[in-house]
Amino acid sequence: MATQSTRRVQTGRQERQAQLHDGFLRYGGYRWLRISGGLCGFVILSYMLVDITPRHNGGSWYGYTLGTIGVGLILWLTALGIRKRTMTPGAWSLKAWTSAHVYLGLSLIVIGTLHTGFQLGWNVHTLAWALMMLVILSGIFGIAVYAALPNALSTNRDEMTETQMLDALRAMDRQIHDAAQPLPQAMAEVVQSSLEQDAFGGSAWNRLTGLYPGCATARALAKVRETTGPQADFGNDPLEKVDTLLERKQAMLTRLRRHLRLRAMLEVWLYIHVPATIALLAALLAHIVSVFFYW
Amino acid sequence: MAFLIRTITITADGREIIRDRRVEKPQISVGRAAERDIHLQDLAVEPDHARIEQIDERRVLVRSVGTLGFTVDGKVSGRSEIDAAVGAEIGLGGHRITVGREGDAVTLTIKREAAVSDAVGEKDEAEIFSLKGKLLGKRPVAWALAVLILVLLLAVPMVTFALRPAPDNPKLASHVVGDKAWSPGKLSTAHHALEGNCEACHVKAFQSVRDESCKACHADAHDHAPATRIAGARETPGLGGLLLQGVAHAFGKPGPGACVDCHREHEGEGAMPPTPQKFCADCHGTLKDRLTDTKLGDASDFSDAHPEFRPLVAVKPGVPGGHPTFERISLADKPQDLNGLKFPHGLHLSATNGVAKMARTLQVEQGYGDALVCKDCHTPTADGVRFQPVDMEKDCQSCHSLAFDQIGGTFRTLRHGKPDQVEAELRAFYRTTDPVAPMELGGATRRRPGLYAQGQVYNAFFGAGVVRPARAEDAIAKAFSPKGVCGECHVVAPPGTNGARGWQVAPVHQTARFFESGWFSHEAHKTEKCESCHNAPRSAKASDLLLPDLKSCRTCHGGEGSKAKVATGCALCHNYHIDDGAPWLVTRKVAQAGSDRGRQRP
Numbered sequence: 007m008a009t010q011s012t013r014r015v016q017t018g019r020q021e022r023q024a025q026l027h028d029g030f031l032r033y034g035g036y037r038w039l040r041i042s043g044g045l046c047g048f049v050i051l052s053y054m055l056v057d058i059t060p061r062h063n064g065g066s067w068y069g070y071t072l073g074t075i076g077v078g079l080i081l082w083l084t085a086l087g088i089r090k091r092t093m094t095p096g097a098w099s100l101k102a103w104t105s106a107h108v109y110l111g112l113s114l115i116v117i118g119t120l121h122t123g124f125q126l127g128w129n130v131h132t133l134a135w136a137l138m139m140l141v142i143l144s145g146i147f148g149i150a151v152y153a154a155l156p157n158a159l160s161t162n163r164d165e166m167t168e169t170q171m172l173d174a175l176r177a178m179d180r181q182i183h184d185a186a187q188p189l190p191q192a193m194a195e196v197v198q199s200s201l202e203q204d205a206f207g208g209s210a211w212n213r214l215t216g217l218y219p220g221c222a223t224a225r226a227l228a229k230v231r232e233t234t235g236p237q238a239d240f241g242n243d244p245l246e247k248v249d250t251l252l253e254r255k256q257a258m259l260t261r262l263r264r265h266l267r268l269r270a271m272l273e274v275w276l277y278i279h280v281p282a283t284i285a286l287l288a289a290l291l292a293h294i295v296s297v298f299f300y301w
Numbered sequence: 302m303a304f305l306i307r308t309i310t311i312t313a314d315g316r317e318i319i320r321d322r323r324v325e326k327p328q329i330s331v332g333r334a335a336e337r338d339i340h341l342q343d344l345a346v347e348p349d350h351a352r353i354e355q356i357d358e359r360r361v362l363v364r365s366v367g368t369l370g371f372t373v374d375g376k377v378s379g380r381s382e383i384d385a386a387v388g389a390e391i392g393l394g395g396h397r398i399t400v401g402r403e404g405d406a407v408t409l410t411i412k413r414e415a416a417v418s419d420a421v422g423e424k425d426e427a428e429i430f431s432l433k434g435k436l437l438g439k440r441p442v443a444w445a446l447a448v449l450i451l452v453l454l455l456a457v458p459m460v461t462f463a464l465r466p467a468p469d470n471p472k473l474a475s476h477v478v479g480d481k482a483w484s485p486g487k488l489s490t491a492h493h494a495l496e497g498n499c500e501a502c503h504v505k506a507f508q509s510v511r512d513e514s515c516k517a518c519h520a521d522a523h524d525h526a527p528a529t530r531i532a533g534a535r536e537t538p539g540l541g542g543l544l545l546q547g548v549a550h551a552f553g554k555p556g557p558g559a560c561v562d563c564h565r566e567h568e569g570e571g572a573m574p575p576t577p578q579k580f581c582a583d584c585h586g587t588l589k590d591r592l593t594d595t596k597l598g599d600a601s602d603f604s605d606a607h608p609e610f611r612p613l614v615a616v617k618p619g620v621p622g623g624h625p626t627f628e629r630i631s632l633a634d635k636p637q638d639l640n641g642l643k644f645p646h647g648l649h650l651s652a653t654n655g656v657a658k659m660a661r662t663l664q665v666e667q668g669y670g671d672a673l674v675c676k677d678c679h680t681p682t683a684d685g686v687r688f689q690p691v692d693m694e695k696d697c698q699s700c701h702s703l704a705f706d707q708i709g710g711t712f713r714t715l716r717h718g719k720p721d722q723v724e725a726e727l728r729a730f731y732r733t734t735d736p737v738a739p740m741e742l743g744g745a746t747r748r749r750p751g752l753y754a755q756g757q758v759y760n761a762f763f764g765a766g767v768v769r770p771a772r773a774e775d776a777i778a779k780a781f782s783p784k785g786v787c788g789e790c791h792v793v794a795p796p797g798t799n800g801a802r803g804w805q806v807a808p809v810h811q812t813a814r815f816f817e818s819g820w821f822s823h824e825a826h827k828t829e830k831c832e833s834c835h836n837a838p839r840s841a842k843a844s845d846l847l848l849p850d851l852k853s854c855r856t857c858h859g860g861e862g863s864k865a866k867v868a869t870g871c872a873l874c875h876n877y878h879i880d881d882g883a884p885w886l887v888t889r890k891v892a893q894a895g896s897d898r899g900r901q902r903p
Contacts, residue, residue: 130483141407
């Protein structure tokens with residue numbers, strides 16, 4: 007009996023924990039996935055069953071219906087940008103809202119594309135569709151990185167905070183600076199270049215790829231190695247100390263850059279998702295007005 | 302001569318610590334090496350970087366020892382004289398040495414300005430770890446894109462549309478800028494010239510294309526039926542259709558029945574797609590429910606919802622001097638076409654009877670085969686669509702000769718189509734010719750007088766000569782009799798009928814087009830044998846209507862989208878804008894085939 011009740015308590019706790027950690031993707035037992043999937047299925051089925059002559063297009067009654075649903079969804083989905091600024095719990099919680107945002111957003115692939123009747127071209131109408139797809143695809147990327155990267159981020163940080171990372175780098179720099187004092191000028195300059203380079207510099211490209219071909223620390227280490235490599239270390243050459251310190255800084259930088267890369271991946275999609283959404287709203291307005299302007 | 306070296310260091314909590322040191326030397330050394338008088342822990346400073354020496358009580362000379370220089374008041378220099386009373390700032394790597402004077406000594410105030418490394422300098426942690434500043438901001442990009450789209454793709458076309466000059470001619474070049482981006486698809490070939498000239502059809506803002514715009518060019522389009530009939534014929538739309546109609550009316554769209562309802566544009570390059578049968582079926586599918594007085598049968602699909610054909614047939618033959626009476630009768634009622642002829646098709650197409658024997662006799666002269674075939678008498682029209690009327694002189698007379706006399710090698714023939722002339726010819730013939738002279742009257746033999754007696758040869762010959770003109774009436778009656786040269790093919794009325802003086806022949810009517818509302822082209826069916834549709838070999842009467850019925854056509858033709866050999870929408874046989882010509886779809890196909898053939902030619 008005792009074992010059973012313990013087990014029950016444990017199961018209950020696990021359930022509660024699972025609920026606590028239930029992300030927006032799994033919210034409410036995939037409630038919005040089911041709603042969105044049902045909506046897509048209904049739309050696809052009706053698209054196939056409804057006979058529109060001469061062929062499906064946005065201007066048929068069915069096309070107008072899909073278009074109206076699409077616009078409504080887009081406006082509501084955009085409202086997440088305002089809604090997210092207020093965190094509330096419950097059925098209308100931000101989590102529920104985000105879950106619906108994700109799954110209903112995905113359903114727009116079906117609704118929006120069937121609204122076009124697959125009549126695409128170089129015009130404002132297709133521009134609106136293309137922007138919508140861009141927003142959705144960037145959103146899918148965002149969800150993918152949100153699902154995959156936080157783990158990698160945490161592993162890489164190794165329980166260090168960002169402040170600690172910066173402090174470690176600073177300590178490293180100070181030590182290198184002190185250790186390099188006895189060096190002849192030529193070598194001192196090489197070491198100085200490592201100190202002067204901004205570890206947080208580099209372009210968005212460097213951040214996203216994690217490739218820093220112009221890394222001064224790597225260059226300094228290579229230069230120092232040219233001397234320290236072939237010679238024996240008796241512990242009395244200041245260059246040997248600089249060598250060791252530069253190597254440690256290099257390792258530190260590698261971790262920092264991996265951290266920056268993961269963070270950049272988590273952020274970069276929003277730089278497409280948000281402006282493309284606003285551009286989509288503009289294109290949508292142009293699309294709707296132009297359709298009725300030249301009717 | 303002395304230097305007062307004042308070193309300012311800053312503690313972690315920001316306090317300044319000032320240390321003074323007096324050096325009683327005329328010259329001091331500056332560098333990174335520990336043994337220098339001024340020892341600067343700065344990797345940008347050489348171990349032995351510079352010397353500072355006093356020239357006199359006021360002036361000092363600064364000169365660099367190594368390859369790196371220094372700055373004096375921001376200016377790069379390798380050697381510089383400084384008036385200590387005036388003062389100056391020397392920059393060496395990340396350090397600043399301010400030169401001044403205090404009492405008898407020259408003061409050198411040393412302070413580290415630059416951080417040991419970039420990382421050690423001030424950093425905004427909230428920003429440096431994020432992408433902020435690495436990419437164009439979300440907000441400016443969003444605004445820029447939105448404004449760009451709204452201006453270029455919305456405002457510019459709308460404003461230029463509003464400001465365009467009034468068009469004298471709708472076909473003239475466009476004045477609206479940027480509206481090409483509004484076009485949802487290319488125009489069809491027929492309207493290709495209007496591409497980019499949107500306002501030629503879209504005349505008013507927020508008003509759909511009106512029929513008037515179409516009629517500006519297509520002035521000759523026939524109406525399908527009176528507008529009131531069409532309005533009464535139209536089926537009440539379903540829920541979806543009502544919704545669309547509601548939206549359409551709210552935005553001032555014309556119709557139903559507007560040109561654009563059927564003629565959809567912007568569906569891509571190439572010919573405009575033919576109107577689908579649904580557009581016809583909307584009314585004609587259940588037309589009788591609404592237009593109860595219509596003579597038309599309901600039709601919505603050729604495969605299974607099309608009434609039997611109703612050809613135009615002569616129900617009453619024409620009497621001499623009058624026309625036959627025509628009526629459209631369904632083939633289901635097995636109508637007879639009383640065309641005024643007596644002509645058994647079967648007899649003429651037999652391969653074994655006298656007709657076939659005659660054909661073989663005339664094989665070389667007339668180009669017949671072993672028996673007669675359809676083309677021996679029926680000649681297609683130039684376009685191949687229908688057949689020319691059968692012509693007695695050309696098509697029948699090679700067998701049915703009207704010759705009655707021979708003069709030398711030339712045959713005299715009766716005039717076809719002129720019964721009174723036939724009578725006159727025969728009378729004249731008997732009046733001007735003698736009976737055939739008996740054999741005994743020939744030669745130079747002397748004859749005895751007794752031959753004039755009753756029953757003798759002279760008496761017989763001259764007696765016949767006296768009554769010969771009266772024999773013409775017999776010949777005429779024989780020609781017009783049912784077995785005679787006229788009566789064997791024609792319906793004939795004897796003199797006195799309807800008060801006429803002479804013999805009369807009933808008019809013959811050969812119908813060129815039986816289906817008035819549908820289009821049929823023999824040219825399009827020339828891969829078929831005549832007999833596969835027309836059962837002529839088994840026909841015994843001229844009045845047999847040898848037209849194939851609906852079932853016969855359905856062996857190849859099915860409705861639009863059916864699996865039949867030829868899937869056929871309404872537009873293949875019927876014209877919406879009814880006229881006598883071929884349906885638009887057919888003319889287009891013929892034109893296309895023509896241009897394809899033209900292309901194939903070298």
